Amino acid sequence: MQxxxxxxxxxxxxxxxxxxxxxxxAAQAAPSATAVISEVYGGGGNSGATxxxxxxxxxxxxxxxxxxxxxxxxxxxxxxxxxSQWQVSALTGSIAPGGRYxxxxxxxxxxxxxxxxxxxxxxxxxxxxxxxVALVSGTTPLTCKSAADCAAEPRIVDLVGYxxxxxxxxxxxxxxxxxxxxxxxxxxxxxxxxxxADFSAGAPTPVNAAGETxxxxxxxxxxxxxxxxxxxxxxxxxxxxxxxxxxTAVTGxxxxxxxxxxxxSRGFWIQETAPDDDPRTSEGLxxxxxxxxxxxxxxxxxxxxxxxxxxxxxxxxxxITQITSPRITVLSSGNALPAPVVLDARSVPGRYVPSAGxxxxxxxxxxxxxxALDLYESxxxxxxxxxxxxxxxxxxxxxxxWVTVKPKENPTRRGGTLYASYQDQNTGRLKVMSLxxxxxxxxxxxxxxxxxxxxxxxxxxxxxxxxxxxxELGTHVDKKLRREVTRKQKRxxxxxxxxxxxxxxxxxxxxxxxxxxEGIAKNLSSPDIVSLExxxxxxxxxxxxxxxxxxxxxxxxxxxxxxxxxRYAWRYIAPENNKDGGEPGGNIRNVFLFxxxxxxxxxxxxxxxxxxxxxxxxxxxxxxxxxxxxINPASPAWEASRKPLVGEFTFRGKPVFVIGNHFxxxxxxxxxxxxxxxxxxxxxxxxxxxxxxxxxxxTSLLKADKSAQVVALGDFNDFEFSPTxxxxxxxxxxxPLITTLPASERxxxxxxxxxxxxxxxxxxxxxRRFDYDVVHINAEFADQASDHDPQVVRVRTGxxxxxxxxxxxxxxxxxxxxxxxxxxxxxxxxxxxxRGRACVPHPTVEYGTLLPTARNAPRTRxxxxxxxxxxxxxxxxxDRALVRVIHRTATLPGVAAWILFVNGFGVAMAx
Numbered sequence: 001m002q003x004x005x006x007x008x009x010x011x012x013x014x015x016x017x018x019x020x021x022x023x024x025x026a027a028q029a030a031p032s033a034t035a036v037i038s039e040v041y042g043g044g045g046n047s048g049a050t051x052x053x054x055x056x057x058x059x060x061x062x063x064x065x066x067x068x069x070x071x072x073x074x075x076x077x078x079x080x081x082x083x084s085q086w087q088v089s090a091l092t093g094s095i096a097p098g099g100r101y102x103x104x105x106x107x108x109x110x111x112x113x114x115x116x117x118x119x120x121x122x123x124x125x126x127x128x129x130x131x132x133v134a135l136v137s138g139t140t141p142l143t144c145k146s147a148a149d150c151a152a153e154p155r156i157v158d159l160v161g162y163x164x165x166x167x168x169x170x171x172x173x174x175x176x177x178x179x180x181x182x183x184x185x186x187x188x189x190x191x192x193x194x195x196x197a198d199f200s201a202g203a204p205t206p207v208n209a210a211g212e213t214x215x216x217x218x219x220x221x222x223x224x225x226x227x228x229x230x231x232x233x234x235x236x237x238x239x240x241x242x243x244x245x246x247x248t249a250v251t252g253x254x255x256x257x258x259x260x261x262x263x264x265s266r267g268f269w270i271q272e273t274a275p276d277d278d279p280r281t282s283e284g285l286x287x288x289x290x291x292x293x294x295x296x297x298x299x300x301x302x303x304x305x306x307x308x309x310x311x312x313x314x315x316x317x318x319x320i321t322q323i324t325s326p327r328i329t330v331l332s333s334g335n336a337l338p339a340p341v342v343l344d345a346r347s348v349p350g351r352y353v354p355s356a357g358x359x360x361x362x363x364x365x366x367x368x369x370x371x372a373l374d375l376y377e378s379x380x381x382x383x384x385x386x387x388x389x390x391x392x393x394x395x396x397x398x399x400x401x402w403v404t405v406k407p408k409e410n411p412t413r414r415g416g417t418l419y420a421s422y423q424d425q426n427t428g429r430l431k432v433m434s435l436x437x438x439x440x441x442x443x444x445x446x447x448x449x450x451x452x453x454x455x456x457x458x459x460x461x462x463x464x465x466x467x468x469x470x471x472e473l474g475t476h477v478d479k480k481l482r483r484e485v486t487r488k489q490k491r492x493x494x495x496x497x498x499x500x501x502x503x504x505x506x507x508x509x510x511x512x513x514x515x516x517x518e519g520i521a522k523n524l525s526s527p528d529i530v531s532l533e534x535x536x537x538x539x540x541x542x543x544x545x546x547x548x549x550x551x552x553x554x555x556x557x558x559x560x561x562x563x564x565x566x567r568y569a570w571r572y573i574a575p576e577n578n579k580d581g582g583e584p585g586g587n588i589r590n591v592f593l594f595x596x597x598x599x600x601x602x603x604x605x606x607x608x609x610x611x612x613x614x615x616x617x618x619x620x621x622x623x624x625x626x627x628x629x630x631i632n633p634a635s636p637a638w639e640a641s642r643k644p645l646v647g648e649f650t651f652r653g654k655p656v657f658v659i660g661n662h663f664x665x666x667x668x669x670x671x672x673x674x675x676x677x678x679x680x681x682x683x684x685x686x687x688x689x690x691x692x693x694x695x696x697x698x699t700s701l702l703k704a705d706k707s708a709q710v711v712a713l714g715d716f717n718d719f720e721f722s723p724t725x726x727x728x729x730x731x732x733x734x735x736p737l738i739t740t741l742p743a744s745e746r747x748x749x750x751x752x753x754x755x756x757x758x759x760x761x762x763x764x765x766x767x768r769r770f771d772y773d774v775v776h777i778n779a780e781f782a783d784q785a786s787d788h789d790p791q792v793v794r795v796r797t798g799x800x801x802x803x804x805x806x807x808x809x810x811x812x813x814x815x816x817x818x819x820x821x822x823x824x825x826x827x828x829x830x831x832x833x834x835r836g837r838a839c840v841p842h843p844t845v846e847y848g849t850l851l852p853t854a855r856n857a858p859r860t861r862x863x864x865x866x867x868x869x870x871x872x873x874x875x876x877x878x879d880r881a882l883v884r885v886i887h888r889t890a891t892l893p894g895v896a897a898w899i900l901f902v903n904g905f906g907v908a909m910a911x
Contacts, residue, residue, distance in 0.1 A: 034062035035095060036191050037073075037160045040133050040174075041182035041204040042126030044115075045108015049179040051214060053115050054105035054126045055206050056133055060095035061189040065315050067094045071157070072139045073103050073122065078130030078165040078173075086134075086142040089122025093462075094315050095209065102208040110179075116212035116291045117266065129176050130163025140543060140584045161195055170194025175201040210311060210324060212290035224329030225252035225303040233272040234281035236308055236321060241362045241377055241675065243321045245308045250323065255285065256335050257300040258383050259435050259457040259471055267322070268294045269381050269457045269469075270302060271338050280366040283338075284381030284457065286322040298471065301331045313462035316670035316679070318373075319362075320460050321380065340385035340455050345406045345428065348372050352425040353677050360675045372427035373673060376458060376466040384468060385455045391448040392417040392429060393753035395782040399440040400467070402753030403450060404428040412755045413744040414481060414780060415447020419754035420743065421721050425672050429753040431467035432456075442476035446750065446780035450474035464752050465673030483777040488525040489794045493771070494599065494651040495527035496658060498713040498759060499790035503583060504532075505540030506551040513559040515785035520593075521565030523777045527792050529649060530593040531660035533642070533715045535572070536586040543585030547574040553591065560593075568593040571601055571628045571647055576609045581640045581664070590645040590660035590714065592628065602627045602648035602655070610634060613646050614700065621655070621705035624648045631659070631697045637689035644694055644714075652797050654709065657701060659694065661714035663687045663724070672752070687718050691727035698733045702764060709795070710734070710764035715788065717758050720746070725760075734762040737772040737793060748789040750779045761793045769796035 038059035044051045056073050060066045068091040075087045095101045104118035106125035126133070134150070135157040136142060144150040147167050150159065161168025162183045163176040174183040174195040182204035185191075192198055207213055229252030231245070236253070238244040255270030265288065272283040287294075287304055288311070296302060306323040313320070341347075353373040354364055368375040386405050392415070393402025406428025410418040417426045432454060434440050444450075456470035489495035501516050520530060538551040549572060557568045572591040582588035594601055606626035607613060613629025615622050627648040632638070642662040649656045664686040670679035694712060701708050712734055718724035720736050728734060738746050738757050747755035761772065771794040778784045 039184040043128035043179035046179040049111040052111035053107040056103040058101040100207040132161040132167040172196040174199030237282040239280040251305040316674040340383040416755035419756040431464040449477040493794040497527040497792040500533040500788035502786040505536035517559035521563035532591040533662040566595040617704040659712040687724040713761040
């Protein structure tokens with residue numbers, strides 16, 4: 001059994017503790033009982049070498065899979081100079097217990113034998129005789145250049161110095177290697193933190209995760225079988241997800257070749273021509289040929305001998321049953337292929353997968369008539385056929401496309417399939433790829449159709465699960481999906497949008513800037529405020545300590561102007577270097593763009609990367625202690641994650657508080673299609689903490705002023721039905737606007753053929769009149785500027801515009817005062833200090849206005865009333881009384897009412 005990935009966080013923590021306690025004279029990463037470097041070879045492609053490439057082989061000495069996704073292998077010259085830098089090769093996947101993991105490095109011009117298919121590939125040209133290799137948690141280059149400094153580096157999981165390497169573990173480096181010799185650990189994989197003792201030199205023996213060695217499977221000295229053996233494909237597949245013959249050698253398994261894959265995971269599929277009568281047992285099987293290209297073709301009748309293996313492409317994925325190290329005999333060619341099994345709305349069950357209470361479903365007997373994933377498993381490696389299928393996930397950069405065989409299953413308004421709950425996974429989804437390099441899948445958008453038959457072999461992969469490896473593709477029918485354009489906001493509407501611009505930095509191509517800018521200026525119709533996610537620093541992934549984004553934002557706002565948009569200003573808080581997650585060195589952050597001709601920003605000092613912002617209660621309501629500011633940035637909830645950006649804006653005389661968010665990603669969650677059911681959403685814990693922080697901040701804002709207008713928006717990386725949103729909306733302080741749309745429109749992102757919502761806009765209770773729109777311009781299209789769709793809310797407000805053009809007045813100023821209305825009766829509550837007196841309604845009094853008590857008109861705009869002759873509480877005409885308008889509400893048609901707070905006591909109602 002081969003598995004890829006494991007829990008490495010605990011190991012990293014243990015390493016960190018060990019290194020923090022003791023300063024060692026040599027670079028020791030604490031003896032590893034799990035992942036170790038098992039072999040290092042830097043002579044590949046050199047004169048006299050047999051192998052064409054350098055490599056590093058890793059091994060897992062533990063009893064559970066070890067996840068290496070997010071880890072790296074790094075190399076430093078044996079005698080580093082002041083200018084030497086660690087070179088990095090990123091890793092993916094995992095290492096099975098007792099298994100190997102092969103990292104191919106640079107190729108030379110010599111050698112004749114290729115490595116087995118590597119599990120990861122780098123470009124490092126390692127020295128043959130001397131150097132240092134480290135297995136590192138993370139992909140940020142190490143900076144240590146001495147044994148002592150590297151001993152204090154907590155990210156190093158294992159380290160090997162060979163030859164005359166200065167950086168090494170223990171009493172000395174491993175032996176010197178050469179073009180014909182690698183340094184390798186003993187078969188026991190023992191790690192004593194002494195390179196000299198743990199390693200020896202010998203002929204290089206690279207092994208990959210599939211157990212393949214150099215030269216691939218069948219050698220010329222190993223003849224293939226000549227007679228069928230006793231085992232058939234359905235015997236190998238069995239009635240569960242794991243073969244009852246896993247790890248067993250089999251001889252002469254007969255079948256007809258139904259498909260050949262010459263790239264990636266090389267091999268071919270065979271299918272039994274005399275199936276059994278058990279619907280649970282698959283009649284197809286994959287034959288893995290390793291680094292060797294398959295020599296068979298579709299229609300060949302073959303006998304295959306080899307070893308049965310279950311290959312797990314990821315820790316939490318299901319497995320692929322296969323034969324490895326095959327020996328093959330072709331008996332005949334041109335044979336008819338078995339008829340394909342039809343997958344459609346009638347044949348695919350409505351239930352998705354059985355439950356194992358979070359445990360593995362591997363041992364459960366298959367129920368192909370009850371569960372979709374059980375049906376697909378019972379057809380693993382079998383020829384299948386779909387017809388007239390609608391595209392639910394646009395063509396990707398990897399030439400794959402998602403379709404549905406169930407056209408009536410949760411359709412969206414524009415042709416996708418809606419993911420509406422954790423219990424509604426959409427069983428008709430299927431990924432399609434082409435086995436014919438000359439005819440890749442067409443470039444298609446959501447809602448397009450593959451008309452006619454698409455036929456191929458049913459395979460399984462870590463990304464997306466079951467997929468159809470097509471030998472015949474249907475005809476692409478373009479349904480002319482168009483990018484949406486939202487309406488322009490009205491003069492008294494404040495338009496606030498959110499847009500994830502996917503790691504935008506100043507070095508990106510101008511085309512990306514232009515397309516994103518067009519989305520804001522035209523498709524979003526130039527909102528007043530735009531909260532951006534994933535703006536990187538000015539040199540992107542260059543990891544040199546740069547944290548500012550001025551050049552990125554200048555280029556972006558220039559591009560918006562060029563597309564016909566306004567000249568936006570911006571505000572952000574630069575993060576601490578490499579403290580906010582995302583691409584190493586990129587320093588992504590949240591940014592506010594705003595149109596100063598329509599809205600003003602309250603610049604208030606005190607906000608920085610580490611200082612928390614908090615509400616400050618005033619007699620006017622509430623303000624921020626700093627603007628812009630960050631919500632509790634020291635909280636563990638925001639470790640290695642983007643901190644929310646809070647800003648105080650003013651529109652038409654009223655404050656609006658905007659919170660830009662980018663919660664932690666879903667990385668690490670078990671897949672919907674995986675073997676653990678129900679899947680563990682491990683990343684949710686971080687987002688729950690983050691949601692609690694934002695909810696607490698909004699709650700404190702509303703406690704200071706319950707009428708505060710708050711808009712929280714951004715990429716929350718979670719669904720409206722998730723526990724994250726339960727925590728975020730606790731106490732009904734925020735309302736997710738996605739829930740106000742028809743169900744078929746509730747999405748902003750497409751993943752694995754499911755249309756879903758990760759981006760959101762939420763509003764506080766004081767915002768009652770709004771118009772909300774998700775603007776579909778990216779997620780459904782093969783040509784994307786971002787993988788997220790933006791969205792916008794237009795909030796209807798009253799009051800005066802303090803910036804921009806107002807009717808009748810010059811630019812940037814309110815219009816001239818209007819004549820006051822005639823005196824009239826004023827109904828007052830008995831508690832009013834004006835009790836029993838006439839008053840003049842003034843529909844142009846704003847919040848917090850000091851009103852004159854005489855009958856002359858007030859000189860400020862807003863909504864309110866002033867007492868008549870004699871003034872409040874017996875004051876003389878002409879005296880000024882502090883009248884604070886704290887609420888305005890609509891009553892009968894054509895009638896307005898105001899609740900006033902006069903001189904610190906008493907409430908009056910004017911109508």
